[in-house]
Amino acid sequence: MTEALEPTQSNLPQRSPVPTESWVSQFGDGGFRGISFLAALLTASIPFWMCLLIFKDAQPAIAKFGLAFVWTQEWNIDQSLFGALPYIYGTLVSSAIALFLALPIGVAVAIVTSEKVLPEGLQTPIAFLVELIAAIPSVIVGLWGRFILIPALEPFQQFLYSHFKWIPIFNTQPFGPSMLMAGVVLAIMIVPTIAAISREVFLAISQDLRNGAFALGATQWESIMFITLPAAASGIFGAASLALGRALGETMAVTMVIGNVNEISTSLLNPGNSIPALLANQFGEASDPLHVGALMYLALLLFLVTLAVNAIAAVLVRALTRNA
Amino acid sequence: MSDLYAPLPPSKKLFNAAMSVTAFALSALALIPLLAMLWAILSKGVPHLTADVFTQLPAPAGMKDVPSGFANAIIGTGVMVAIAAGLSLPLGILTAIYLSEFGKNSTFASGVRMLVTILSAAPSIVVGVFAYGVFVLPLKGFSALAGGFALSVIMLPIVTLATEESLKLVPNAQRLASAALGAGYGRTTLRIVLARAFPGILTSSLLAIARAAGETAPLIFTALFSQNWLEGLLGPSASLSVLIYNYASSPFVDQNNLAWAAAVMLVGIVVFTNLLARWVTRNRQTTR
Amino acid sequence: MLPSSNPPPSNSLAPSSAAPNEGEQPPIPVMHVQDLSCFYGRHKAVEGVYMDIYEKHVTAIIGPSGCGKSTFLKTLNRIGEMESDLRIQGRVELLGKNIYAKGTNLNQLRRQVGMIFQQPNPFAMSIYDNVAYGIRTVSRPSRSVLDDAVESALRSAALWDEVKDNLNQSGLDLSGGQQQRLCIARALAVNPKVLLMDEPCSALDPIATMKIEALLHELKNKVTIVIVTHNMQQASRVSEYTAFFSTDEHRIGQLVEFGATSQIFLEAEQPSTRDYVAGRFG
Numbered sequence: 007m008t009e010a011l012e013p014t015q016s017n018l019p020q021r022s023p024v025p026t027e028s029w030v031s032q033f034g035d036g037g038f039r040g041i042s043f044l045a046a047l048l049t050a051s052i053p054f055w056m057c058l059l060i061f062k063d064a065q066p067a068i069a070k071f072g073l074a075f076v077w078t079q080e081w082n083i084d085q086s087l088f089g090a091l092p093y094i095y096g097t098l099v100s101s102a103i104a105l106f107l108a109l110p111i112g113v114a115v116a117i118v119t120s121e122k123v124l125p126e127g128l129q130t131p132i133a134f135l136v137e138l139i140a141a142i143p144s145v146i147v148g149l150w151g152r153f154i155l156i157p158a159l160e161p162f163q164q165f166l167y168s169h170f171k172w173i174p175i176f177n178t179q180p181f182g183p184s185m186l187m188a189g190v191v192l193a194i195m196i197v198p199t200i201a202a203i204s205r206e207v208f209l210a211i212s213q214d215l216r217n218g219a220f221a222l223g224a225t226q227w228e229s230i231m232f233i234t235l236p237a238a239a240s241g242i243f244g245a246a247s248l249a250l251g252r253a254l255g256e257t258m259a260v261t262m263v264i265g266n267v268n269e270i271s272t273s274l275l276n277p278g279n280s281i282p283a284l285l286a287n288q289f290g291e292a293s294d295p296l297h298v299g300a301l302m303y304l305a306l307l308l309f310l311v312t313l314a315v316n317a318i319a320a321v322l323v324r325a326l327t328r329n330a
Numbered sequence: 331m332s333d334l335y336a337p338l339p340p341s342k343k344l345f346n347a348a349m350s351v352t353a354f355a356l357s358a359l360a361l362i363p364l365l366a367m368l369w370a371i372l373s374k375g376v377p378h379l380t381a382d383v384f385t386q387l388p389a390p391a392g393m394k395d396v397p398s399g400f401a402n403a404i405i406g407t408g409v410m411v412a413i414a415a416g417l418s419l420p421l422g423i424l425t426a427i428y429l430s431e432f433g434k435n436s437t438f439a440s441g442v443r444m445l446v447t448i449l450s451a452a453p454s455i456v457v458g459v460f461a462y463g464v465f466v467l468p469l470k471g472f473s474a475l476a477g478g479f480a481l482s483v484i485m486l487p488i489v490t491l492a493t494e495e496s497l498k499l500v501p502n503a504q505r506l507a508s509a510a511l512g513a514g515y516g517r518t519t520l521r522i523v524l525a526r527a528f529p530g531i532l533t534s535s536l537l538a539i540a541r542a543a544g545e546t547a548p549l550i551f552t553a554l555f556s557q558n559w560l561e562g563l564l565g566p567s568a569s570l571s572v573l574i575y576n577y578a579s580s581p582f583v584d585q586n587n588l589a590w591a592a593a594v595m596l597v598g599i600v601v602f603t604n605l606l607a608r609w610v611t612r613n614r615q616t617t618r
Numbered sequence: 619m620l621p622s623s624n625p626p627p628s629n630s631l632a633p634s635s636a637a638p639n640e641g642e643q644p645p646i647p648v649m650h651v652q653d654l655s656c657f658y659g660r661h662k663a664v665e666g667v668y669m670d671i672y673e674k675h676v677t678a679i680i681g682p683s684g685c686g687k688s689t690f691l692k693t694l695n696r697i698g699e700m701e702s703d704l705r706i707q708g709r710v711e712l713l714g715k716n717i718y719a720k721g722t723n724l725n726q727l728r729r730q731v732g733m734i735f736q737q738p739n740p741f742a743m744s745i746y747d748n749v750a751y752g753i754r755t756v757s758r759p760s761r762s763v764l765d766d767a768v769e770s771a772l773r774s775a776a777l778w779d780e781v782k783d784n785l786n787q788s789g790l791d792l793s794g795g796q797q798q799r800l801c802i803a804r805a806l807a808v809n810p811k812v813l814l815m816d817e818p819c820s821a822l823d824p825i826a827t828m829k830i831e832a833l834l835h836e837l838k839n840k841v842t843i844v845i846v847t848h849n850m851q852q853a854s855r856v857s858e859y860t861a862f863f864s865t866d867e868h869r870i871g872q873l874v875e876f877g878a879t880s881q882i883f884l885e886a887e888q889p890s891t892r893d894y895v896a897g898r899f900g
Contacts, residue, residue: 038516039432045424046433049490050445052483056452059463114356123350132357139364141604143544145571146593149578150367194363201360225342227349255453257547262578282455282547289462289551305459309452316451502701503739507801510697511752511808512729521751526742
């Protein structure tokens with residue numbers, strides 16, 4: 007019986023049939039699996055580590071100010087009085103302006119690059135260029151904002167003041183850096199996010215839906231505005247949430263155009279401040295543990311809010327691109 | 331049958347026209363800042379991109395006719411991105427290997443993916459704060475190491491998630507064929523799966539590096555800044571991005587000019603790396 | 619209800635009546651399957667198979683689609699459990715040793731029982747490296763020894779003459795039929811006892827198919843072949859033994875009949891076998 011089974015070529019080691027597991031090969035495979043498992047464990051632990059560390063270092067401030075931190079306005083380093091309100095206000099307002107400006111633009115770009123309203127050849131370059139905006143480092147957008155955009159929009163800000171100062175949001179004399187400028191710069195930076203995700207949402211919508219509209223005599227634009235857009239609404243909302251998450255945490259471009267003044271004012275033409283901007287400005291020089299603690303507290307709040315917004319966004323976007 | 335050839339009613343025509351105009355106008359509005367930025371950077375930065383920039387330290391503020399450059403910033407960015415890549419690439423790729431080859435759809439693997447996604451959503455300033463707590467506070471000083479660490483935390487989720495996608499694209503039949511020849515997991519993963527997924531992994535690594543090179547917020551209070559040459563990994567370090575930030579708000583025009591020159595270099599690095607990343611993938615798509 | 623193959627079916631262990639060629643030695647079983655059932659999780663896919671695989675012969679596995687042929691094949695080298703939650707009850711023996719015993723070295727098992735898949739899947743490396751892959755997994759032979767082994771494998775797969783001047787060319791640059799022969803060479807390079815083939819020609823054109831069928835006639839002198847095919851004519855052309863699988867009304871796969879190919883196709887015992895080979899269902 008063994009004779010019939012002799013391999014014809016004998017350069018290779020002979021092995022008895024089905025030997026049991028050699029410990030070397032068992033270890034090799036097991037070792038590899040083990041190392042990759044440890045890597046996964048380490049990676050997964052970083053967010054926890056981050057939260058815990060920031061929370062721990064924020065303790066001096068949390069202990070002293072508690073939740074009142076959120077609505078206290080005073081920020082005085084010498085007197086050790088810290089309140090987050092101006093920065094929370096600035097973060098929210100600048101992000102809201104950004105979203106207000108970026109949403110129509112982003113959706114327009116998404117429509118233009120996914121629906122058939124343009125020659126096909128133009129869609130890819132436009133999509134590519136808009137994506138390129140996202141690749142530009144934030145500090146460079148800030149540089150441009152400070153030296154080019156603010157002077158260029160100075161007449162516009164003046165115009166808003168002189169003609170619309172009866173509206174509370176425009177009722178202060180602008181002198182350059184302002185909440186509005188921060189909103190504009192943030193808008194420029196989040197348009198790619200809205201455009202890219204909305205585009206995916208549009209592409210995921212079944213062609214049958216559009217065909218149904220065409221079959222009833224709708225024109226291209228009627229189908230887009232009245233059929234496709236409503237169907238994409240929750241996905242676009244998800245894109246907006248994701249973009250909001252980005253805007254809330256954006257630091258460099260904002261700090262270079264917002265004026266870094268710890269005030270709360272209804273006027274958008276006034277300078278202001280935001281949490282990331284404040285952190286960028288003060289962390290380098292903070293030495294007193296309470297000061298550092300207050301900054302850490304702000305960082306913690308920012309982290310948690312950004313997390314929540316992103317979580318909502320992720321759920322929405324996944325739900326729509328799966329169902330459509 | 332005559333109305334088969336009737337033109338669209340004017341109201342519809344107007345609507346169509348108005349929508350088209352609006353859509354294109356808004357899209358143009360999106361592209362104008364990009365073009366304006368590129369134009370400004372090139373026109374204001376290139377004239378100041380001299381050879382000195384690559385070899386000289388920044389001159390003290392206000393001094394004229396002294397050779398000035400930002401060689402230390404170039405080195406600093408290079409060193410810190412290298413540290414970041416050295417930390418995040420192995421960790422991220424191994425994690426992705428675990429998720430794609432071993433963990434797959436298990437609860438643990440899904441949990442890891444979720445945590446990595448959470449990490450990717452963390453604002454870069456918060457990552458800087460984290461690195462501050464890990465390095466700057468205990469070591470009582472700013473360091474290139476802290477900066478490199480902060481950048482690695484930013485790179486890690488990008489590398490992990492994109493690498494997992496590339497690994498999942500490798501057809502399972504390849505793994506089965508390798509196993510059918512008697513190769514174990516380690517060999518199959520390295521020689522077959524990773525080799526096949528390599529272009530995608532390279533692309534995502536390059537994109538992560540481009541991102542890290544441009545980051546400023548995580549470096550401002552971890553590596554801080556320096557007007558001098560880098561003195562070891564435990565000392566503060568200049569970087570292109572922080573230089574731009576600092577010198578942009580300086581009252582001295584010479585420093586503003588350096589900021590623009592640095593901006594050209596930084597944008598050049600980022601755009602070049604991005605294009606390189608895309609070229610790598612496009613090149614491989616021609617082989618089946 | 620189809621009668622399942624009861625142990626042991628007389629026609630599977632009666633060498634004299636089953637030996638397809640007169641004057642040859644009685645066939646020796648290299649693998650033995652004993653009461654094998656296959657489960658995906660809790661769902662039973664195949665039930666109660668008894669079968670022998672005779673060495674240096676070609677055994678074909680035929681049957682309508684969905685009857686568990688591929689599932690069964692993949693239990694013979696334990697590849698099935700790699701791609702899904704497949705598990706088995708029963709015994710599968712290779713040269714008398716149970717391959718499902720605890721402590722079985724799976725890597726060694728798969729070198730002894732190789733596999734060719736439905737879609738040709740050469741690795742993204744040169745032809746030479748593809749063939750050498752399995753050899754390099756366990757040893758580091760000198761270059762000349764490796765060259766000889768690669769050439770020998772490619773000759774056995776009837777591919778040598780077509781690629782001998784281009785061994786560094788990527789395996790992916792070959793035509794479909796050539797790629798499949800490359801996969802065969804790759805599998806042969808590790809000297810398996812058995813070569814399992816899961817519908818190896820279904821993705822190939824008729825000419826490539828013919829070449830592979832001709833190859834099988836020569837290969838069986840070196841290695842035992844088990845081939846799953848949905849093409850009955852192919853089974854009758856290439857095999858000496860045929861196993862007919864089908865599903866019962868509960869959609870569980872079963873071995874209905876096993877015997878010499880000539881017998882299965884001309885005078886099958888089971889009515890469902892006769893119906894299938896006559897093309898009355900499938």
